[in-house]
Amino acid sequence: xxxxxxxxxxxxxxxYAAVPLFxxxxxxxxxxxxxxxxxxxxxxxxxxxxxxxxxxxELNLGVEIVPGDLTEIxxxxxxxxxxxxxxxxxxxx
Amino acid sequence: MGYAxxxxxxxxxxxxxxxxAEGISLSWADMLGRVEQGAAGLAAAGIGPGVVVGVTIADExxxxxxxxxxxxxxxxxxxLATHDPELERQAIAARAGVTHVLHTGxxxxxxxxxxxxxxxxxxxxxxxxxxxxxxxxRTSGTTGTMNIVPLSAAELCVQADRNRExxxxxxxxxxxxxxxxxxxxRLYCAALGGTNVFRPPGAFDTIAYCRQMGVTTLDLALMQxxxxxxxxxxxxxxxxxxxxxxxxxxxxxxxxxxxxxxRRLFVRYGxxxxxxxxxxxxxxxxxxxxxGHVVDGIALQIVDAxxxxxxxxxxGHIRMRGEGFARSYLDGAEQTARRFRDGWYWPxxxxxxxxxxxxxxxxxxDDMINLNGVNIFTAEIEGALExxxxxxxxxxxxxxxxxxxxIPVAAVELRSGGVATERELVAYAREHLALRAPRRIxxxxxxxxNDQGKILRREIAKLFPNPRSxx
Numbered sequence: 001x002x003x004x005x006x007x008x009x010x011x012x013x014x015x016y017a018a019v020p021l022f023x024x025x026x027x028x029x030x031x032x033x034x035x036x037x038x039x040x041x042x043x044x045x046x047x048x049x050x051x052x053x054x055x056x057x058e059l060n061l062g063v064e065i066v067p068g069d070l071t072e073i074x075x076x077x078x079x080x081x082x083x084x085x086x087x088x089x090x091x092x093x
Numbered sequence: 094m095g096y097a098x099x100x101x102x103x104x105x106x107x108x109x110x111x112x113x114a115e116g117i118s119l120s121w122a123d124m125l126g127r128v129e130q131g132a133a134g135l136a137a138a139g140i141g142p143g144v145v146v147g148v149t150i151a152d153e154x155x156x157x158x159x160x161x162x163x164x165x166x167x168x169x170x171x172x173l174a175t176h177d178p179e180l181e182r183q184a185i186a187a188r189a190g191v192t193h194v195l196h197t198g199x200x201x202x203x204x205x206x207x208x209x210x211x212x213x214x215x216x217x218x219x220x221x222x223x224x225x226x227x228x229x230x231r232t233s234g235t236t237g238t239m240n241i242v243p244l245s246a247a248e249l250c251v252q253a254d255r256n257r258e259x260x261x262x263x264x265x266x267x268x269x270x271x272x273x274x275x276x277x278x279r280l281y282c283a284a285l286g287g288t289n290v291f292r293p294p295g296a297f298d299t300i301a302y303c304r305q306m307g308v309t310t311l312d313l314a315l316m317q318x319x320x321x322x323x324x325x326x327x328x329x330x331x332x333x334x335x336x337x338x339x340x341x342x343x344x345x346x347x348x349x350x351x352x353x354x355x356r357r358l359f360v361r362y363g364x365x366x367x368x369x370x371x372x373x374x375x376x377x378x379x380x381x382x383x384x385g386h387v388v389d390g391i392a393l394q395i396v397d398a399x400x401x402x403x404x405x406x407x408x409g410h411i412r413m414r415g416e417g418f419a420r421s422y423l424d425g426a427e428q429t430a431r432r433f434r435d436g437w438y439w440p441x442x443x444x445x446x447x448x449x450x451x452x453x454x455x456x457x458x459d460d461m462i463n464l465n466g467v468n469i470f471t472a473e474i475e476g477a478l479e480x481x482x483x484x485x486x487x488x489x490x491x492x493x494x495x496x497x498x499x500i501p502v503a504a505v506e507l508r509s510g511g512v513a514t515e516r517e518l519v520a521y522a523r524e525h526l527a528l529r530a531p532r533r534i535x536x537x538x539x540x541x542x543n544d545q546g547k548i549l550r551r552e553i554a555k556l557f558p559n560p561r562s563x564x
Contacts, residue, residue, distance in 0.1 A: 012516075016523060016532075048528070051465065055500055055532050064496050 001061055001087050006080050007032045013056030017049035037077035057083050063090055095225055096246040096284060097165050100125050103286045109261070111283065113306055114154055115293035121286075124158065131162035132219055134212025140193065142167035142224045147191040149182065150211065151175040153270045153291040155197055157279060159211055160270075163195070164226050164246050165219065170195075171229035171241070174271035176544075188424050189229050189241055228280070229423060230273045230365045241423035242365045249277075250284050251417025252368030255388045258334060258359075259287035262309040267292060267299055267317055272545065273365060274338065278312055281368075300329045308333060311354075315339035316546035318350055319486075325353040336361055336372075341454055341472050343479050347378040360384055362454060364440050366419040366432070367391070371452050382476070383451040391415035395446055400435070408455050408470070411444040412437040443470060460550070462491040463498045469529045474503055477525045478534070481518065483511030488540050489531055490550040492557060503531035504553045506540045533557065 011032050014022045022028060022043050030036045045053075050067045057065045057079075063086035065079075073079055094102070103111070103121040111124035119127070140146060146168050150156040156172075163170040171189045173182040186194070193209045225246035232240045244252070253259075259282040268275045269292070279289050290306045299321055303311055311333055313321065318337045335350055336359045350358050356375055362384035363369040370393065373385030387393045393413040394402050403409040414437050421429040432439050443455040456472035463469075474489035485508040491499035503522070507513060513521075515534050522530040541552040 016519070051497070052532075055494075055497060058494060058496060059492070059500055059502075059532055064494075066496050 001084075003080060003084060004032070004034060006061065006083050006087070007034060007076075009056050009060045010053065010076060010079055010083075013053045014043070014045075014049065016056070017052035019043050019045055019049045031076055037075045039075050040073065053079065061087050063087055094250070096161075096250055097223070097225060098221070099250065099284050099286070100128070100161070101221070106286070109286070110288045112154055112157065112289050112291065113263070114291040117154060117291075119154075124161075127158045128161045128165060129218055130216075131158060131212060132165040133216035135162055135166045135168070135195075135209075136219055137216040138209060138212060140166055140168050140209070142226065144168045144192055145190045145229070146170045146209070147173040147182070147186050147189070147194040149173045149175055149194055149196045151269075151271065152197060155211065156270045157283075157289065157291070159195055160228070160276065160280065161283065164228070165223065166226065167224040168226045169229060169243070170226065171231070172271050172273075172276060174269075176269070176271065185231065185241075228276065230277060232273065232365050240425055240428055242419045243421075243423055244277075244365075244419055248417045248419070249280050251390075252277075253281035253284035255369045255390060255417075256281045256285065258310060258336075260285040261287060262334070263288040263290050263307055264310045264312060265290040265303055265306065265308040266312045268314065268545075274314075274545065277365065277368075300325060303330055303333060310334040310336055312336045312338070314546040315342055315346075316542065318342075318354075319346055322346070322349045322353045327353070328355055329353060330355045333357065334359060338363070341456065341475070342382065343476060344378065344380055344382050345480070347382075351378070362452065366438055366440070367413060367415065368417060370413060373451070377451070381447065381451065381453055383447065383453045385452065386450050387413075387452060390417075393446075393452065394437075395444055405446055405448045408443055408445045410439065410458055411442045411454075412439050414438060460490070462489070462501045464501060464528075465497050467528060469501050471501075473529060474501060474522070474526060474531055477522060478503060478505055478518065478531075480525075481513065481521055483507050483513040484518070485509075485511065486540055486548075488548045488550055488553055490554055492554065501529070501531045502533045502535075502557060504535045504537050504540060504556065506537055 011028055027038050031038050050070055054065045054067060061083055104125050110118050111121045112119040146163055148159055148170055150159055173186055195209050195211055197211045227243055227245040230242045232242060264282045264287055266275045270276050270279055282289050290308055315337055333355045334357045335355050338361050342360045347358060359372045359374050361369055361372040370391055371385045371387045373383050377385050391413055395409040396412060397403050397409050418438050421433055441458050443458050445453050455470045460471040461468055471489040475487040478484050478487035484505045486506045487503055489501060489503040492502055494500050515536055518534045535556060541549040543549055
């Protein structure tokens with residue numbers, strides 16, 4: 001799983017969860033392309049959206065993330081790094 | 094009145110045919126003569142009460158007559174279908190305690206059981222009053238576990254009486270009598286004095302054959318009904334009762350059957366264990382997608398997790414009881430304890446009863462998905478996806494998750510010419526089901542099904558890249 005694919009999974013999950021602003025934002029494509037990071041406090045990521053993020057990561061990347069893992073996270077890039085780290089652990093890298 | 098006595102009664106009435114197939118027409122006297130001859134031969138060979146006989150006869154008329162003859166001599170029987178591999182037949186025979194295998198033609202060479210050629214030599218007739226046997230029916234499980242349901246001749250008669258439409262009618266089922274449901278419904282039909290119409294050899298046109306044979310009731314599995322209705326046009330079988338088995342028959346499928354086959358559509362809910370429980374007939378098909386009112390003689394309740402009845406409209410576990418129900422599985426103590434308890438039979442289905450008493454099935458209790466405490470019925474997801482114009486059929490299932498409990502996912506089969514992507518379908522489901530939507534949907538050329546047309550969710554679960562499913 002490449003970083004770009006992980007970014008796509010996270011982006012899709014936020015669109016799926018209908019997170020206000022993110023779905024229509026220019027930041028979305030830049031985030032997927034890895035050209036910029038996005039601060040979570042720019043969007044209204046509620047508990048349901050957090051749940052969708054966790055489900056999407058588990059379903060698509062095969063690693064478990066619980067909502068509590070995201071409480072201290074500041075940006076989407078941090079989530080990418082967290083997920084990437086767990087994917088690497090699962091893969092034994 | 095016992096099963097054999099019913100057949101003798103139809104002979105006395107002297108009307109109608111008992112069995113019809115291409116080039117074959119047996120009056121009740123003809124058929125009973127064959128049955129009595131076969132029964133006498135079986136008895137002479139030592140087959141009687143306490144003996145379990147496997148039936149490996151592909152010819153439907155011969156199979157049917159053998160079935161009646163075995164009931165007559167008091168033996169128990171189980172179909173060891175010719176379409177099953179020999180090893181599977183042996184495994185079933187061992188579970189059922191089969192001591193002899195009844196066949197026509199030459200005996201299968203690989204079998205380890207004594208084989209008994211279908212007797213044709215004259216033998217002394219049995220007295221009218223003679224203990225009757227029963228049938229062991231295999232349930233077509235979708236979870237990999239097959240149950241064997243014993244039903245005595247007396248229980249078959251009680252179950253038959255809940256299918257009064259067979260009385261004086263001509264029943265055709267395209268599925269072979271070697272399949273459980275066909276065998277059971279053909280025995281119901283005979284018990285009610287109806288005419289059993291059997292398939293012609295090889296490939297055939299169902300609609301043309303029904304017309305040719307004057308069929309009054311065409312009994313179909315859901316998959317067969319969908320296929321036939323898709324090909325037919327303009328009430329091709331007007332006036333014929335179309336009976337469709339299946340707990341979840343979508344409204345749009347019902348409409349298509351009504352428009353293309355016959356307005357006399359009956360959607361039946363039932364099981365091998367109970368026989369027919371309810372059916373929705375003409376004028377009862379609407380968006381509720383109900384299976385109609387529960388038939389007389391069966392008490393049915395919807396209860397919650399504490400086994401307490403729930404108010405009308407609320408979804409809960411179905412339990413039912415009535416005369417003629419099976420009372421146990423042959424060798425499944427655990428399943429018996431689960432399905433037959435507190436004086437009720439628990440089919441494992443979720444359902445609701447409307448204020449007017451109509452029953453709607455909401456899927457299998459085992460199929461209920463619990464996503465972070467939210468109960469989601471697979472039937473709800475499947476119904477929403479099947480409403481998409483490109484989707485022909487859908488199957489929803491849970492993937493187990495240590496974090497979320499279960500995550501709903503689905504597989505779909507597209508209509509011929511239907512175009513949709515997995516992402517589009519996920520978005521569509523989200524729009525219609527919100528939190529209850531499947532989080533991933535895969536498109537398959539064909540959903541995996543068993544030979545009864547039931548979708549095999551266990552096989553589908555294997556197709557997901559992160560399969561932690563126990564479903």
